[in-house]
Amino acid sequence: MTTKNSTASASLWSPLRQPAFRGLWACGGIFFVGNGMQTMAAAWLMVELTGSSFLAALVQTAVFLPMFLLALPAGVLADTTDRRRFISGALLGQCAATALLTVLVLAGWGGPVSVLLLVFVGGCCTAALTPAWNSSVIDPVPRDEWPQAITAVSIAYNAARAVGPTLAGLVFAHLGAGWVFAVTVATTLVMWESIRRWPPRPHPPSHLPAERLWGGTLSGLRFAWHSHMILAQLVRVMAFSAAGSALWALLPVIAQRLGTGAQGFGLLMGCLGTGAVAVGLVLGRLRARFGLEAIVGAGGVVFGAAMLAAALAPMAWLVYAALLFAGAAWMSAMSTFNTATQASAPQWVRSRAVAMHMVAALGAFALGSAFWGAASDVVGLTPTLCVAAALMVAGLLLARPLPLRMGALHEVTQVATPWDELFVEPEPPPEAGPVAVELGYRIAPGADAAFLDAIGRLKAPRRRDGASFWRVYKDLGEPSRYVERFIVASWADYLHQRARATMADQALEAEVRAFLAPGEAVHMAHYIAER
Numbered sequence: 001m002t003t004k005n006s007t008a009s010a011s012l013w014s015p016l017r018q019p020a021f022r023g024l025w026a027c028g029g030i031f032f033v034g035n036g037m038q039t040m041a042a043a044w045l046m047v048e049l050t051g052s053s054f055l056a057a058l059v060q061t062a063v064f065l066p067m068f069l070l071a072l073p074a075g076v077l078a079d080t081t082d083r084r085r086f087i088s089g090a091l092l093g094q095c096a097a098t099a100l101l102t103v104l105v106l107a108g109w110g111g112p113v114s115v116l117l118l119v120f121v122g123g124c125c126t127a128a129l130t131p132a133w134n135s136s137v138i139d140p141v142p143r144d145e146w147p148q149a150i151t152a153v154s155i156a157y158n159a160a161r162a163v164g165p166t167l168a169g170l171v172f173a174h175l176g177a178g179w180v181f182a183v184t185v186a187t188t189l190v191m192w193e194s195i196r197r198w199p200p201r202p203h204p205p206s207h208l209p210a211e212r213l214w215g216g217t218l219s220g221l222r223f224a225w226h227s228h229m230i231l232a233q234l235v236r237v238m239a240f241s242a243a244g245s246a247l248w249a250l251l252p253v254i255a256q257r258l259g260t261g262a263q264g265f266g267l268l269m270g271c272l273g274t275g276a277v278a279v280g281l282v283l284g285r286l287r288a289r290f291g292l293e294a295i296v297g298a299g300g301v302v303f304g305a306a307m308l309a310a311a312l313a314p315m316a317w318l319v320y321a322a323l324l325f326a327g328a329a330w331m332s333a334m335s336t337f338n339t340a341t342q343a344s345a346p347q348w349v350r351s352r353a354v355a356m357h358m359v360a361a362l363g364a365f366a367l368g369s370a371f372w373g374a375a376s377d378v379v380g381l382t383p384t385l386c387v388a389a390a391l392m393v394a395g396l397l398l399a400r401p402l403p404l405r406m407g408a409l410h411e412v413t414q415v416a417t418p419w420d421e422l423f424v425e426p427e428p429p430p431e432a433g434p435v436a437v438e439l440g441y442r443i444a445p446g447a448d449a450a451f452l453d454a455i456g457r458l459k460a461p462r463r464r465d466g467a468s469f470w471r472v473y474k475d476l477g478e479p480s481r482y483v484e485r486f487i488v489a490s491w492a493d494y495l496h497q498r499a500r501a502t503m504a505d506q507a508l509e510a511e512v513r514a515f516l517a518p519g520e521a522v523h524m525a526h527y528i529a530e531r
Contacts, residue, residue, distance in 0.1 A: 012284055015149035020140040020198040027194030028137065029156035034187025035126065036164025036273075038098065039063050040266055041172050041180035042119050045105070047252050049112050053381075057249040057373025061366045062120040066127035068363030075355025076216035078132035079348065083200040087129045087136075091192040094125035098185045106178035131355040136200035138342075143409070147339045151283055154335040158276030158327065165273070169266025204347075208499060209430040209492045219466065219496075220352035226464035229344040229411075230353060232402035237337040238360040239395035240300065244330060245368030246388030247307050247323075248272075253381050258316045271320050275327025283332055292336055292404040299333035300396045302326065304389040311385035334361065336404070344407030346414055348500055410503040432528055433490035434468075440523040441482045443515045451515040455484060458512065461505045462486050466497035480517065491528070 016022045043059040046052070077086055101118040104110040134153075141149040168180045211219060224230045255265035279286075287295055306326030313319050338357060345353035375384045428435075443451050455472055462470045467486040475481035488494040513522060 012148050012151060012281065015138075015141045015145050015152055018140040021137065021149060023198050024137045024194055025152060025156055027190050028133070028153065029160060030187050031191035032157045032160030033164040033167070034184040035063075036160045036269070037168035037171070037180050037187075038119070038122070038184040040165040040168040040269060041177045042115055043252050044169075044172060044265055045110075045115060045177045046112060047256070049115075052377070053250065053253045054370075054373045054377045055112060055116075056252045057369050057376075058116060059119060060245070060249045060369040062116050063123045063126075064362040064366035064369070066120065066123040067130070067358045067361075068366055070124055070127040071131060071355040071358040071362070072217055072220060072352065073213055074128045075131035075220060075352035076211065076213055077128075078135060078351035078355075080203075080211050080216055082202070083132040083136050084195060087132050087195050087200070088192060090125045090129035091188055091195070093128075094122050095185055095188045095192070097121040097125065098181055098188065102178055102181040102185060105176070105181060110177075127358070130358060131351045132200065133195075134354045135342075135351040139201045146343060147287075148284060150339045150342060151280055151335055154331060154338070155277050155280035158273050158280065158331050160273065163270070163273065165266040165269035167266075169264075172266075206499075208495050211496065215489075215493070216352070219493075220349060220356060222466070223345075223349050223352070223464050224356050226460050227344070228460070229405060229407055230341060230356070232404060233337055233341045233344070234356055234360040235402050236296070236395075236398055236404065237334070237341075237357060238364040239398055240296070240333055240337070240392070241361045242364035242368040243388050243392035243395055244303055244307075245365040246372035246385055247303070247310060247326060248365070249369035249372050250310075250376055250381060250385065253376055254310050254319065257381060258319060260316055264316065267320065268323055271323035272327035272330065275324035275329075276331030277327075278324075279328035279331050280335070283335060286332070287336065292340060292406070293399055295336050296333045296404065297396050297399065299329040299336075300392050302329035303333075304392040307385045307389040307392070311382040311389075337361070340404055340406050344405075344412065346412045346500065346502060348414065348496075408504075410507070413503045414499065415501055415503055415506050428491040428528055430492035430495075431490055433488065433493070434529045435488045435491055435494045436527040436529075437486055437488070437494065438525045438527070439484040440525075441484070441512070441515070442478075442480055442517050442520045443482065444517045445480060447515045451482070451512070454508070454512050454515065455482070457508055458484070458505075461501070461508070462497075465500040465505075466493050494526075 016025065039059065042062075043056050046056045046059055050056075097118050101110065101115065101122075104114055104118075137153060138146055138149045167183075171180050171183065224234060251268050252265055255268055258264060260267070283295075290298075303326050306322040306329070309322035310319050310326075313322065341353050341357045342350060372384055372388060375387075441451070441455075452472065459470050463486075466488050468489060469485075469487040471485055473483045473485060475483065488497055516522070
């Protein structure tokens with residue numbers, strides 16, 4: 001499987017021919033602008049109120065830490081509930097928190113604690129809606145255009161990083177932080193209207209019992225742990241984000257070092273966003289030509305060099321230029337991680353895959369922001385950014401043990417389940433369990449080693465889709481007979497496991513059955529725990 005994007009020949013703007021995607025994309029961009037304005041205004045307000053680089057960096061933590069805490073449960077709800085109602089409720093909650101922040105700051109009652117608390121509440125609402133929105137915004141787009149659609153969303157997000165902070169700097173300088181927060185309320189309402197007008201596609205009907213929050217969370221984590229593609233992407237994005245968060249978190253301190261004030265701080269963030277937007281226009285062709293690893297590797301080197309420039313360059317224009325390249329590098333790497341993650345997850349777990357990507361990227365970003373802010377207070381800005389740059393480059397060594405690739409269509413396409421194979425009458429209640437499943441194989445003579453190699457590759461999909469235990473046993477009384485045994489927590493979980501099988505899993509099972517002796521068939525038995 002090549003790591004190059006085979007769909008990159010399609011136009012970047014081809015998804016925008018879909019009216020629903022175009023509307024959601026445009027309104028999402030407006031929402032991103034408002035969030036960028038709020039983050040910039042809150043960070044600079046914290047500098048004015050306290051003069052602490054740690055508290056200024058803590059604004060980034062208040063914005064992104066909720067992603068670490070709430071994204072995965074939100075992903076479960078997005079996979080199992082009405083996404084329209086869920087997204088709309090989260091947006092209205094964010095409106096209420098930001099409106100209260102607006103009133104407090106305009107009245108002169110907003111202090112460091114209230115600012116951080118209400119920014120955190122808004123961050124919780126954003127964390128709740130993001131997995132559902134990210135997984136539904138590309139629903140109107142054909143699968144072969146998903147990379148272009150995800151890149152277009154990334155362009156909108158990063159354009160907001162350019163426009164939002166710049167607008168916030170102007171409004172902050174002339175009207176104050178309170179009016180920046182008021183604009184954020186309006187942009188959130190625009191997003192709410194887009195969801196009302198172009199609601200997410202309903203989940204396909206299913207006769208299976210709905211997953212519960214805790215069980216769905218465990219299913220998502222189990223899937224990531226036993227899917228090598230997803231696990232590699234999560235670890236890589238976590239390492240990249242943790243090191244790169246130093247530059248984002250310390251932008252207010254960099255602006256202070258350069259003596260550029262609030263408008264200069266906004267311009268620094270604007271340069272990052274501008275670079276991201278510019279590279280987004282050609283990212284598909286670059287990814288097709290050079291592959292995933294080259295894009296991520298070049299992004300890490302360039303971003304590390306930009307951090308060194310931000311730490312050492314004596315003139316503001318050099319830092320602005322370096323941040324243009326940093327924005328391009330950040331966009332290239334993060335969009336590649338995001339595209340690979342969504343393309344490697346089946347429908348049943350796609351929102352949870354998005355959520356786990358957020359947990360890895362933004363959780364590491366939030367914790368990294370707090371760490372680098374504290375380090376800057378202790379040892380200073382320049383040593384902190386130099387260490388972060390070294391760690392960014394060192395993280396590229398993960399490419400060998402954890403290579404990146406996108407899932408092929410047959411690896412993520414679920415197949416119809418032959419329910420009549422169960423032969424279970426009467427069927428147990430959904431909560432009954434644990435359930436033990438045994439499959440007996442009587443294989444052809446001399447095929448033991450090849451059979452064990454093939455059936456060993458079934459462990460990952462069995463565990464990925466729901467099994468808590470898996471093992472293959474040899475029958476001591478009949479050496480040509482083997483038994484595959486796995487355990488699932490409940491009958492409902494077993495039914496879900498069967499429904500999650502992909503075309504690739506089906507092909508692997510067929511490969512295992514090819515070792516059966518002539519005239520033999522696989523014998524399946526089910527056991528339910530009684531004590």
